[in-house]
Amino acid sequence: MVNIIFELSKYLMIILITMYTYLCFSIFGYQDPDRKKSMLRRQNVLMYMIHIIAFLVMYLETEDIKLLAFYLMQVVLFGATILLYTILYPKVSRLVVNNLCMLLSIGLIMLTRLNYTNAMKQFVIAAGAIAISLAVPVIIRKFKKLAEWRKIYAIAGIVSLGIVAVVGQVSYGAKLGFTIAGINIQPSELVKIIFVFFVASSFKMSLEFKNIVITTALAAFHVLILVVSKDLGAALIIFIVYLVMLYVATRQPLYILAGLGAGSVASVGAYYLFNHVRTRVVVWRDPFAAYDNGGYQVAQSLFAIGTGSWFGLGLCQGEPDMIPVADSDFIFSVISEEMGLIFALCIILICVSCYVMFLNIAMQLHSMFYKLVALGLGTCYIFQVFLTIGGVTKFIPSTGVTLPLVSYGGSSLLSTMIMFAIIQGLYILREDEEEDIERKKKERLRAKRSGQEVKKKRRKTTDVPQRPQRGQQGRQAPEKGKARPKQRVR
Numbered sequence: 001m002v003n004i005i006f007e008l009s010k011y012l013m014i015i016l017i018t019m020y021t022y023l024c025f026s027i028f029g030y031q032d033p034d035r036k037k038s039m040l041r042r043q044n045v046l047m048y049m050i051h052i053i054a055f056l057v058m059y060l061e062t063e064d065i066k067l068l069a070f071y072l073m074q075v076v077l078f079g080a081t082i083l084l085y086t087i088l089y090p091k092v093s094r095l096v097v098n099n100l101c102m103l104l105s106i107g108l109i110m111l112t113r114l115n116y117t118n119a120m121k122q123f124v125i126a127a128g129a130i131a132i133s134l135a136v137p138v139i140i141r142k143f144k145k146l147a148e149w150r151k152i153y154a155i156a157g158i159v160s161l162g163i164v165a166v167v168g169q170v171s172y173g174a175k176l177g178f179t180i181a182g183i184n185i186q187p188s189e190l191v192k193i194i195f196v197f198f199v200a201s202s203f204k205m206s207l208e209f210k211n212i213v214i215t216t217a218l219a220a221f222h223v224l225i226l227v228v229s230k231d232l233g234a235a236l237i238i239f240i241v242y243l244v245m246l247y248v249a250t251r252q253p254l255y256i257l258a259g260l261g262a263g264s265v266a267s268v269g270a271y272y273l274f275n276h277v278r279t280r281v282v283v284w285r286d287p288f289a290a291y292d293n294g295g296y297q298v299a300q301s302l303f304a305i306g307t308g309s310w311f312g313l314g315l316c317q318g319e320p321d322m323i324p325v326a327d328s329d330f331i332f333s334v335i336s337e338e339m340g341l342i343f344a345l346c347i348i349l350i351c352v353s354c355y356v357m358f359l360n361i362a363m364q365l366h367s368m369f370y371k372l373v374a375l376g377l378g379t380c381y382i383f384q385v386f387l388t389i390g391g392v393t394k395f396i397p398s399t400g401v402t403l404p405l406v407s408y409g410g411s412s413l414l415s416t417m418i419m420f421a422i423i424q425g426l427y428i429l430r431e432d433e434e435e436d437i438e439r440k441k442k443e444r445l446r447a448k449r450s451g452q453e454v455k456k457k458r459r460k461t462t463d464v465p466q467r468p469q470r471g472q473q474g475r476q477a478p479e480k481g482k483a484r485p486k487q488r489v490r
Contacts, residue, residue, distance in 0.1 A: 009057050010314045013050050014342050020046040020102065021346040024353035027095060040094045044082065047102050048075070054109040054315055061316040067112065073123065074108055081130050085424070089137055091431040092424050093361075099354050100405065100420050106347065107406035110334055114320055114327045118408050125410040132414070133421035140425025141432075146197065147369040150205060153198035154218050160187040160194075161225040168229060176231055177411065186411035188226065188234040193419060195222060195238055196245070196376035203249040204369040212250070216242075227266075230276050233399035237383055239263055244379045245372050284397035297324050301392045304337035312340030327408040329400055333392050347406070348389065354420075355382040361427050374426050377419050 020043055027039050055071040078101045085097045104126060111119035140146070164187055169178050177186035202215040219242045226235035243259045270277045279294045287295035287302065300323045307313065318337040320326045326334050336344040358378030365371045384401050391398035402409045404416040 005060065006057060006314045006317065009053050010312050010338075010340065013053055013315075014311065014340055014346075016046050016050050016053075017343055017346045020050075021349045021353075024095065024099065024350055025356075028356070037094075040098060043095075043098045043102075047078070047098070047105060051075070051078075051105050051109065055112075057315045058109075058113060066116075070112065070116075070120070070123070074105065077123070077127055077130070078105060084134060088134060089424065089428055091428045092137070093357060093427045096354065096357055096420060096424060096427070099350055100417075102350060103347070103405035106335070107331070107403075107408075109315075110331055110406070111327055111408055113316060113338075114334065115408075118327055121410070122408055122413065125413055126417075129414045129417035133417045136418060136421035137425035137428055140422060141428055147201045147204050147367075150198060150201040153194050153201060157191045157194045157198060157222055158218075158225070160191050161222060161229070164188065164231075165225050165229045176229075184410065186409070188231055189411040189415035190418075191222070192234065192237060192241070192380050193377065193415060193422070195219070196241060196373055196380060199242060199245050200369050200372035200376060203245065203372060207250060212246070212255075216246075223266075227270060230274065231400075232270070232277065233384075233387055233401035236387065236399060237380055237401070240383050241376050241380050245376050248375055249368075249372060280397045280399075284394060287394060297330065298392070298394055298398060300324070301330050301333040302394060304333045305341070305393065308337035308340055310341045312336070312338050312343065314338060328402050329388070329398070329407070330392050331407045332389050332403055335406075348385070351382065351385045351404075358423055361423060361430055364430050365426060367429075370426050370429060374423060377422060381416070381419060 023039050023043050023046075027036055030036055030039070051074070052071070055067060059067045081101055082094075082097055085092050086094070108119055108123060108126075111122050164177060167178060168176065176188070177184055199215060199219065202211065205211065219238070223235045223239050226232070226238065239259075243256055243263075246259070247253070247256050271281060272278075279290075282293070283290050283295040283298055287298035289295070291299055304318065304320070304323055308318065312318075315338050318334070320334040320337065323330050323333055332344060332347075335347065355378050358374055358381070362371050362374035362378065365374060381404060384404055387396070387399045387401045388403045388407070390396040391400075402412045404412065
């Protein structure tokens with residue numbers, strides 16, 4: 001009986017997440033608010049169904065009662081997140097909130113299956129990150145001078161990365177962060193957000209060639225520090241984000257060509273200068289030939305994806321222990337093996353729907369600064385997804401970045417939560433702008449109507465013939481040049 005439940009559960013979860021993904025994109029085609037609310041509520045129901053089926057399977061496999069308590073804690077967290085966002089910010093984008101909860105729930109399911117201790121840590125970090133993120137939209141909405149802090153953003157980003165380059169701990173050949181009170185902190189995750197604000201504020205201030213050169217030099221300095229720290233994933237993300245923001249701000253293809261050329265030269269230089277980079281390129285070319293020399297991770301990842309095929313082996317039926325760093329960098333491979341390639345593709349599409357929403361918000365904002373911030377954060381998010389999935393599938397060399405909201409990692413989870421919260425603040429700003437535009441239109445229309453009514457009243461008063469004054473009736477003014485006739489004397 002249990003085996004039947006395991007077998008049916010994987011197909012049921014695939015159907016449910018396929019329906020959820022369909023709603024992510026079909027919702028863009030409807031303008032009726034009531035219809036949208038109905039579709040968003042259906043998404044919540046589908047998420048909770050996937051969640052309870054997954055934990056039921058894990059409980060039947062392990063018979064560990066603490067999983068049921070952990071499940072209830074997660075249900076409360078997701079419900080509180082959706083409810084608080086809806087109450088505190090009625091204008092919030094519910095689709096972004098739903099996708100955030102959906103990706104986080106999938107991540108907690110997989111982490112619970114892999115390592116209960118790490119899953120509990122991730123849950124605590126997620127609860128704290130959500131509490132922090134609830135205050136971010138207020139900051140975005142109330143602080144009107146965020147575009148004027150260019151120097152603060154630049155100094156904060158460079159100093160944070162510099163500290164890591166000097167005193168950071170080496171992890172997998174790169175200096176990624178340091179540990180304080182048992183908590184591992186990776187500043188580069190938060191510097192990505194600060195960097196986006198720096199570039200947006202700089203381009204908002206001026207698009208003159210001199211300012212572009214200064215901004216490019218400071219951006220290159222960010223990338224150089226990350227390269228020295230061998231944090232190539234973060235360096236590549238910041239580089240691509242800057243190129244996208246530069247092109248959107250200036251509309252000059254020449255800048256893009258120059259940036260890509262410089263990036264290509266830097267990549268070749270990094271290949272010959274760093275053994276760390278050279279190993280990853282060799283592994284990317286043929287992981288099986290370099291199986292004993294760094295190719296073990298990618299080879300096992302490909303084995304797992306191939307073994308899972310389209311429908312997966314079923315939750316708790318795979319061998320994720322064979323994949324090194326399965327709970328962070330290679331969690332997509334574990335999902336593909338146990339949940340199936342269809343389930344994994346739906347996760348990619350959910351991430352894409354988030355990016356589409358980010359672009360939609362960016363295009364409708366009127367402020368140049370906020371438009372660039374939304375575009376930069378959206379590009380940062382989707383490019384990190386691309387690097388993670390591209391690395392585990394051997395599409396590109398592995399860069400060691402995590403899958404946002406799904407992989408284990410406190411700094412990555414916190415930065416992604418803040419990123420989504422900033423997008424929510426910009427969405428609220430856009431709604432405020434739309435309301436202001438509609439209000440001004442109504443005021444102009446009201447003023448126009450009142451002006452027309454005044455003109456009509458004036459026209460009516462001028463069109464009515466004036467009654468002659470008493471005593472003047474029947475008298476006519478004498479024509480010019482003619483003498484007034486003499487009155488007859490009686």
